[in-house]
Amino acid sequence: MIEIDHVSKSYNKGAVRAVDDLILTVLPGEIFGFLGPNGAGKTTTIKMIVGILKPDSGTIRIAGLDNRTEALRCKTMTAYVPDEPEIYERLKGIEYLNFMGDVYGVSGGERRSRIEHWLEAFELSRAVADPIQTYSHGMRQKIILTAALMVKPRVLVLDEPMVGLDPRSSHLLKEAMREHCDGGGTLFFSTHIMEVAERLCDRLGIIHKGRLAAYGTMAELRDQAKDKASLENIFLELTES
Amino acid sequence: MSPTAALVKAALNSNFGWSVVRHRLFVQKRDRWMVPLIALAVVGVVPTLVLYVRLLGAVFDMLKSLGQEKALLTLAVLAGQLTILVFGLFYLIATFYFSRDLEYLVALPLKPSQIMLSKFAVVLINEYLTMAPFILPALIVYGFKKDGGLEYWLIMPLAYILLPVIPLAAAGLVVVGMMRLVNIGKKKDLLIIIGSLVLIAAALFLQFGLSRAAGTSGLDTQKIIAMIASPDGLVQSIGHRFPPAIWATRFLHDGLITASGLSAFALFAGLSILLFGGLMAGAQRLFFGGLVGLSERSGVRVRGGKTLPIKFSSGRHPVKAIFLREVRLMNRTPIFLLNGVLGVLMVPVILALTLSTGKPGDDSADILRLMTSAKPVTGVLVTTMFMIVCATLSGVASSSFSREGRKFWVSKVIPVDYRQQVLAKFLHSMAIALLGIGGATAVLVFRFRLAAGQWLPSLALALPVTAILTFLNLAVDLARPLLDWISPQKAMKQNLNVLIAMLLDLGFLFLYGFAFVALGKSGLGLAAVLGILAAIGLGLACLAYTLVLQFALQRYPSIEA
Numbered sequence: 001m002i003e004i005d006h007v008s009k010s011y012n013k014g015a016v017r018a019v020d021d022l023i024l025t026v027l028p029g030e031i032f033g034f035l036g037p038n039g040a041g042k043t044t045t046i047k048m049i050v051g052i053l054k055p056d057s058g059t060i061r062i063a064g065l066d067n068r069t070e071a072l073r074c075k076t077m078t079a080y081v082p083d084e085p086e087i088y089e090r091l092k093g094i095e096y097l098n099f100m101g102d103v104y105g106v107s108g109g110e111r112r113s114r115i116e117h118w119l120e121a122f123e124l125s126r127a128v129a130d131p132i133q134t135y136s137h138g139m140r141q142k143i144i145l146t147a148a149l150m151v152k153p154r155v156l157v158l159d160e161p162m163v164g165l166d167p168r169s170s171h172l173l174k175e176a177m178r179e180h181c182d183g184g185g186t187l188f189f190s191t192h193i194m195e196v197a198e199r200l201c202d203r204l205g206i207i208h209k210g211r212l213a214a215y216g217t218m219a220e221l222r223d224q225a226k227d228k229a230s231l232e233n234i235f236l237e238l239t240e241s
Numbered sequence: 242m243s244p245t246a247a248l249v250k251a252a253l254n255s256n257f258g259w260s261v262v263r264h265r266l267f268v269q270k271r272d273r274w275m276v277p278l279i280a281l282a283v284v285g286v287v288p289t290l291v292l293y294v295r296l297l298g299a300v301f302d303m304l305k306s307l308g309q310e311k312a313l314l315t316l317a318v319l320a321g322q323l324t325i326l327v328f329g330l331f332y333l334i335a336t337f338y339f340s341r342d343l344e345y346l347v348a349l350p351l352k353p354s355q356i357m358l359s360k361f362a363v364v365l366i367n368e369y370l371t372m373a374p375f376i377l378p379a380l381i382v383y384g385f386k387k388d389g390g391l392e393y394w395l396i397m398p399l400a401y402i403l404l405p406v407i408p409l410a411a412a413g414l415v416v417v418g419m420m421r422l423v424n425i426g427k428k429k430d431l432l433i434i435i436g437s438l439v440l441i442a443a444a445l446f447l448q449f450g451l452s453r454a455a456g457t458s459g460l461d462t463q464k465i466i467a468m469i470a471s472p473d474g475l476v477q478s479i480g481h482r483f484p485p486a487i488w489a490t491r492f493l494h495d496g497l498i499t500a501s502g503l504s505a506f507a508l509f510a511g512l513s514i515l516l517f518g519g520l521m522a523g524a525q526r527l528f529f530g531g532l533v534g535l536s537e538r539s540g541v542r543v544r545g546g547k548t549l550p551i552k553f554s555s556g557r558h559p560v561k562a563i564f565l566r567e568v569r570l571m572n573r574t575p576i577f578l579l580n581g582v583l584g585v586l587m588v589p590v591i592l593a594l595t596l597s598t599g600k601p602g603d604d605s606a607d608i609l610r611l612m613t614s615a616k617p618v619t620g621v622l623v624t625t626m627f628m629i630v631c632a633t634l635s636g637v638a639s640s641s642f643s644r645e646g647r648k649f650w651v652s653k654v655i656p657v658d659y660r661q662q663v664l665a666k667f668l669h670s671m672a673i674a675l676l677g678i679g680g681a682t683a684v685l686v687f688r689f690r691l692a693a694g695q696w697l698p699s700l701a702l703a704l705p706v707t708a709i710l711t712f713l714n715l716a717v718d719l720a721r722p723l724l725d726w727i728s729p730q731k732a733m734k735q736n737l738n739v740l741i742a743m744l745l746d747l748g749f750l751f752l753y754g755f756a757f758v759a760l761g762k763s764g765l766g767l768a769a770v771l772g773i774l775a776a777i778g779l780g781l782a783c784l785a786y787t788l789v790l791q792f793a794l795q796r797y798p799s800i801e802a
Contacts, residue, residue, distance in 0.1 A: 052653045053801050068798065075656035086647045088566065090573035098554040102562035103655040108555030115553065128551055131573075 001155060001186035002026040002049060007058030008210075009044050018044040020210035022058070026188050026203075028154075031181050033201035034190040035231075037239050041210040042190040043083060046159045049188065050080040062155055076104070079148035083159040083190075085140035089133035093124065093143050096132060100147040111150060118146040121172050138164040149176060156180055158189040162196060174200055198231040206238050213238040245355050248346075252359035253366060255342070255727070290374065297382040310387065311494050315476045317379035318404065319486040321372050326408035329368065333409070333416045335576045335730030336360045337528070342727050347529065357524035361413065367735070368405040377401065380493075392496045400493055403513050407485050410516035414523055421527040434575050438583070485509055559657040563665035570644065571637070571669070576729040577644060585635040585673055589627075589680040618761035618770055621698050622754060624685055628703035629710065629750065632677035636733050638670035638714035639742030642722035642800075643732045649724050649802035659797040660790040663715060667789075670711045678703055698771050705778030706753060712785035713749065714742040719789075719796050 002025065009019040019041040026032040036042045047053040049060055051071055060067045062074040087096060094115075101111040119125045122142040132140060141164045148156060156177070162170050177200065181187050191197050197204060204221060206214040214221050218231065225234040242250070254260055297313070304310045337360050346356050380401065384393050476490050488505040495502030557565070571577045645652060652662055682700060685691045718738045726732045733739065756777070760770045 047650075047801075050654050051798070052650050054798055071798070072656055072658060075654060078654070080650075080654045082650060084647075087651070088570060088648055090570050091566070094551050094553075095569065098552075098557075099562050099566055100655070102554060102557040103559045103657050105556065105656075108553060111555075112553045115551075125551075 001028045003061040005059045030202045031187045033197040033204045036207035077154040079151045079153040081158045093128035104151045114150040156187045194232040248359040256363045301386045314490040318489040321376040322408045340728040353528040354521040406513040410520045413520045560665045567669035580733045581637045585677040589684045624699040625702045628681040631681035632674035632707045633710045636739035638711045639739045640733045641666045659793040663793040705782040708782040712789045717742040
């Protein structure tokens with residue numbers, strides 16, 4: 001579903017190589033966890049998948065479509081949640097959701113039922129008519145998640161989605177992620193929470209200094225590592241400078 | 242380094258972005274193409290500057306023949322200080338209360354006056370830069386023409402440094418007081434806008450009051466002779482309602498060694514220090530009150546289980562959805578609203594007031610009516626230009642992408658064709674431009690009493706040209722959007738794109754005016770001239786539409802949000 005083929009991206013005219021010849025594939029129905037230390041290239045990779053950044057070389061395909069030449073079709077089937085909940089503060093929560101519904105072409109009836117469901121789940125129903133500038137960090141995160149889940153995309157791309165969420169919302173999100181993939185959807189997400197990655201992901205990738213240091217199921221990662229105790233140990237071993 | 246000095250240094254660095262520029266130019270090696278462009282823009286300004294200096298020289302010579310050359314200094318100081326007083330208000334409100342770094346600064350162990358000082362320094366340095374092309378030539382021309390000697394050249398920079406302090410500190414005091422008062426209740430944004438409008442109205446009233454006082458229209462011959470006979474006559478006449486201009490003139494002219502010069506300097510510097518001190522003291526007491534009010538939640542969240550009715554839309558077209566987003570974001574951000582929408586509405590009013598002397602028979606309304614009946618082509622040209630200027634010089638289109646700031650990622654990920662996104666932004670910018678055209682038309686109809694036959698052709702010509710310039714301005718901002726701003730003011734008024742677009746607009750209008758005059762002189766009838774111009778306008782608008790939408794397809798993917 002997501003194919004990243006020899007993708008590289010550098011900053012400062014090549015001085016900083018953020019992503020270096022990355023190759024990986026995420027299959028339909030799979031939750032893929034993307035791990036790595038700060039500055040390893042996780043967010044850069046994610047931003048390239050959703051079309052915010054342009055790779056220097058290589059190709060990214062969503063459902064077999066090149067995300068640069070077939071950008072619009074790729075975007076129609078992808079929803080993205082950034083690591084920083086930077087959204088239009090001067091809009092009300094419901095206005096933001098309606099805006100996303102309009103641009104993704106979500107019909108009136110589906111929009112209503114999905115929004116009501118997620119607002120209720122995230123306990124945002126009472127705040128949704130307020131301007132987003134009055135929201136806390138977690139509430140902003142939840143409204144962006146609500147928009148992404150309302151769209152019901154084939155591919156969900158989430159950059160550290162648990163940050164700022166309360167335990168209940170975090171639990172609900174994990175359930176939603178699983179449900180999304182059980183329904184045939186694909187989910188690519190980055191996280192620093194090893195326990196979540198270990199329990200939730202079908203496969204994992206660990207990126208270090210722009211290169212893929214490890215890639216596979218939890219069992220495959222264990223096979224590659226000396227210290228097989230936990231994902232945390234594997235992570236620490238692979239990302240030692 | 243003391244906390245105050247560190248804070249001021251950080252504020253200046255973050256505002257003027259020298260670190261960012263250095264990083265982009267020398268580390269990232271981006272934006273290097275801007276260097277020759279800026280050099281070209283500077284070179285382009287030189288002829289205008291030479292013309293301005295010559296004009297100042299001529300004014301000096303004329304005043305000297307009357308023995309009133311000092312009045313040039315008074316005029317320069319008065320013009321500079323009043324401009325700062327009026328336009329500084331927007332800037333002060335934005336910098337003092339709408340910078341995004343304020344919530345971090347408030348949490349640091351800093352006094353309100355220290356934070357205020359750092360913000361004031363940013364505004365002050367900006368004013369020095371803004372005033373430089375207008376005021377410095379006047380002071381320099383005076384120095385050379387008067388052969389002021391070493392003392393003048395030593396005092397002149399000091400005068401320039403002190404010049405903005407009085408109006409800025411005075412405006413700052415009013416702003417701090419106003420923000421403290423209005424930051425109560427739920428409708429803070431509305432109150433801020435109303436408060437700002439009241440301040441602007443007061444400042445405009447003051448400016449027109451003073452400019453009228455500076456004029457000689459109300460004087461009879463005897464008074465004029467008496468005024469010219471006194472060496473300080475014109476200086477006193479110009480500056481009598483704003484004494485700091487007289488003080489500055491006196492110490493610049495007399496020097497600091499004379500008693501009159503020294504006393505004038507003491508008064509000027511004393512008032513500057515007094516107002517600045519007052520502002521710092523006011524900040525200590527009122528600044529946080531206003532600031533905290535701003536960050537308080539103004540929502541109407543209902544507690545206790547009752548849920549507000551939610552309005553679900555049912556599938557708007559993406560262009561309509563983006564247009565609506567643009568309208569909401571502009572109208573609900575006070576700085577955007579004040580600079581964009583209200584700016585557009587104010588321009589015709591200010592121009593109408595500026596063109597009016599208030600004396601019957603000597604009114605520009607009569608001159609315009611006379612012009613349109615005697616030379617219809619020139620009349621239509623003037624009214625068309627008036628409409629276009631009122632519509633396009635707001636910076637709404639040329640900041641359209643920049644205003645999205647860090648939220649630009651949304652525009653990158655939504656499944657909406659980039660051409661549709663640009664079209665929605667065009668429609669929004671055009672809607673605001675139409676407000677400007679509407680305001681200009683209202684001024685032409687109600688203030689200048691032009692008949693429909695006179696203003697309708699202008700309207701027909703102004704609409705396509707406004708569309709062309711709106712596309713042009715959108716293209717400028719699309720080429721290099723400023724997305725990493727911390728104060729909304731930076732996205733609009735301090736955005737270089739707005740200036741670049743304005744220069745390009747003026748260049749286009751110059752060529753359009755040239756074509757207008759050339760066609761007028763060609764011997765063709767008025768209807769034919771207007772028909773040709775309308776056809777050219779429509780053709781160019783269609784071309785601009787096609788080119789900008791194609792440019793969007795190329796440019797959008799490269800913008801890295």
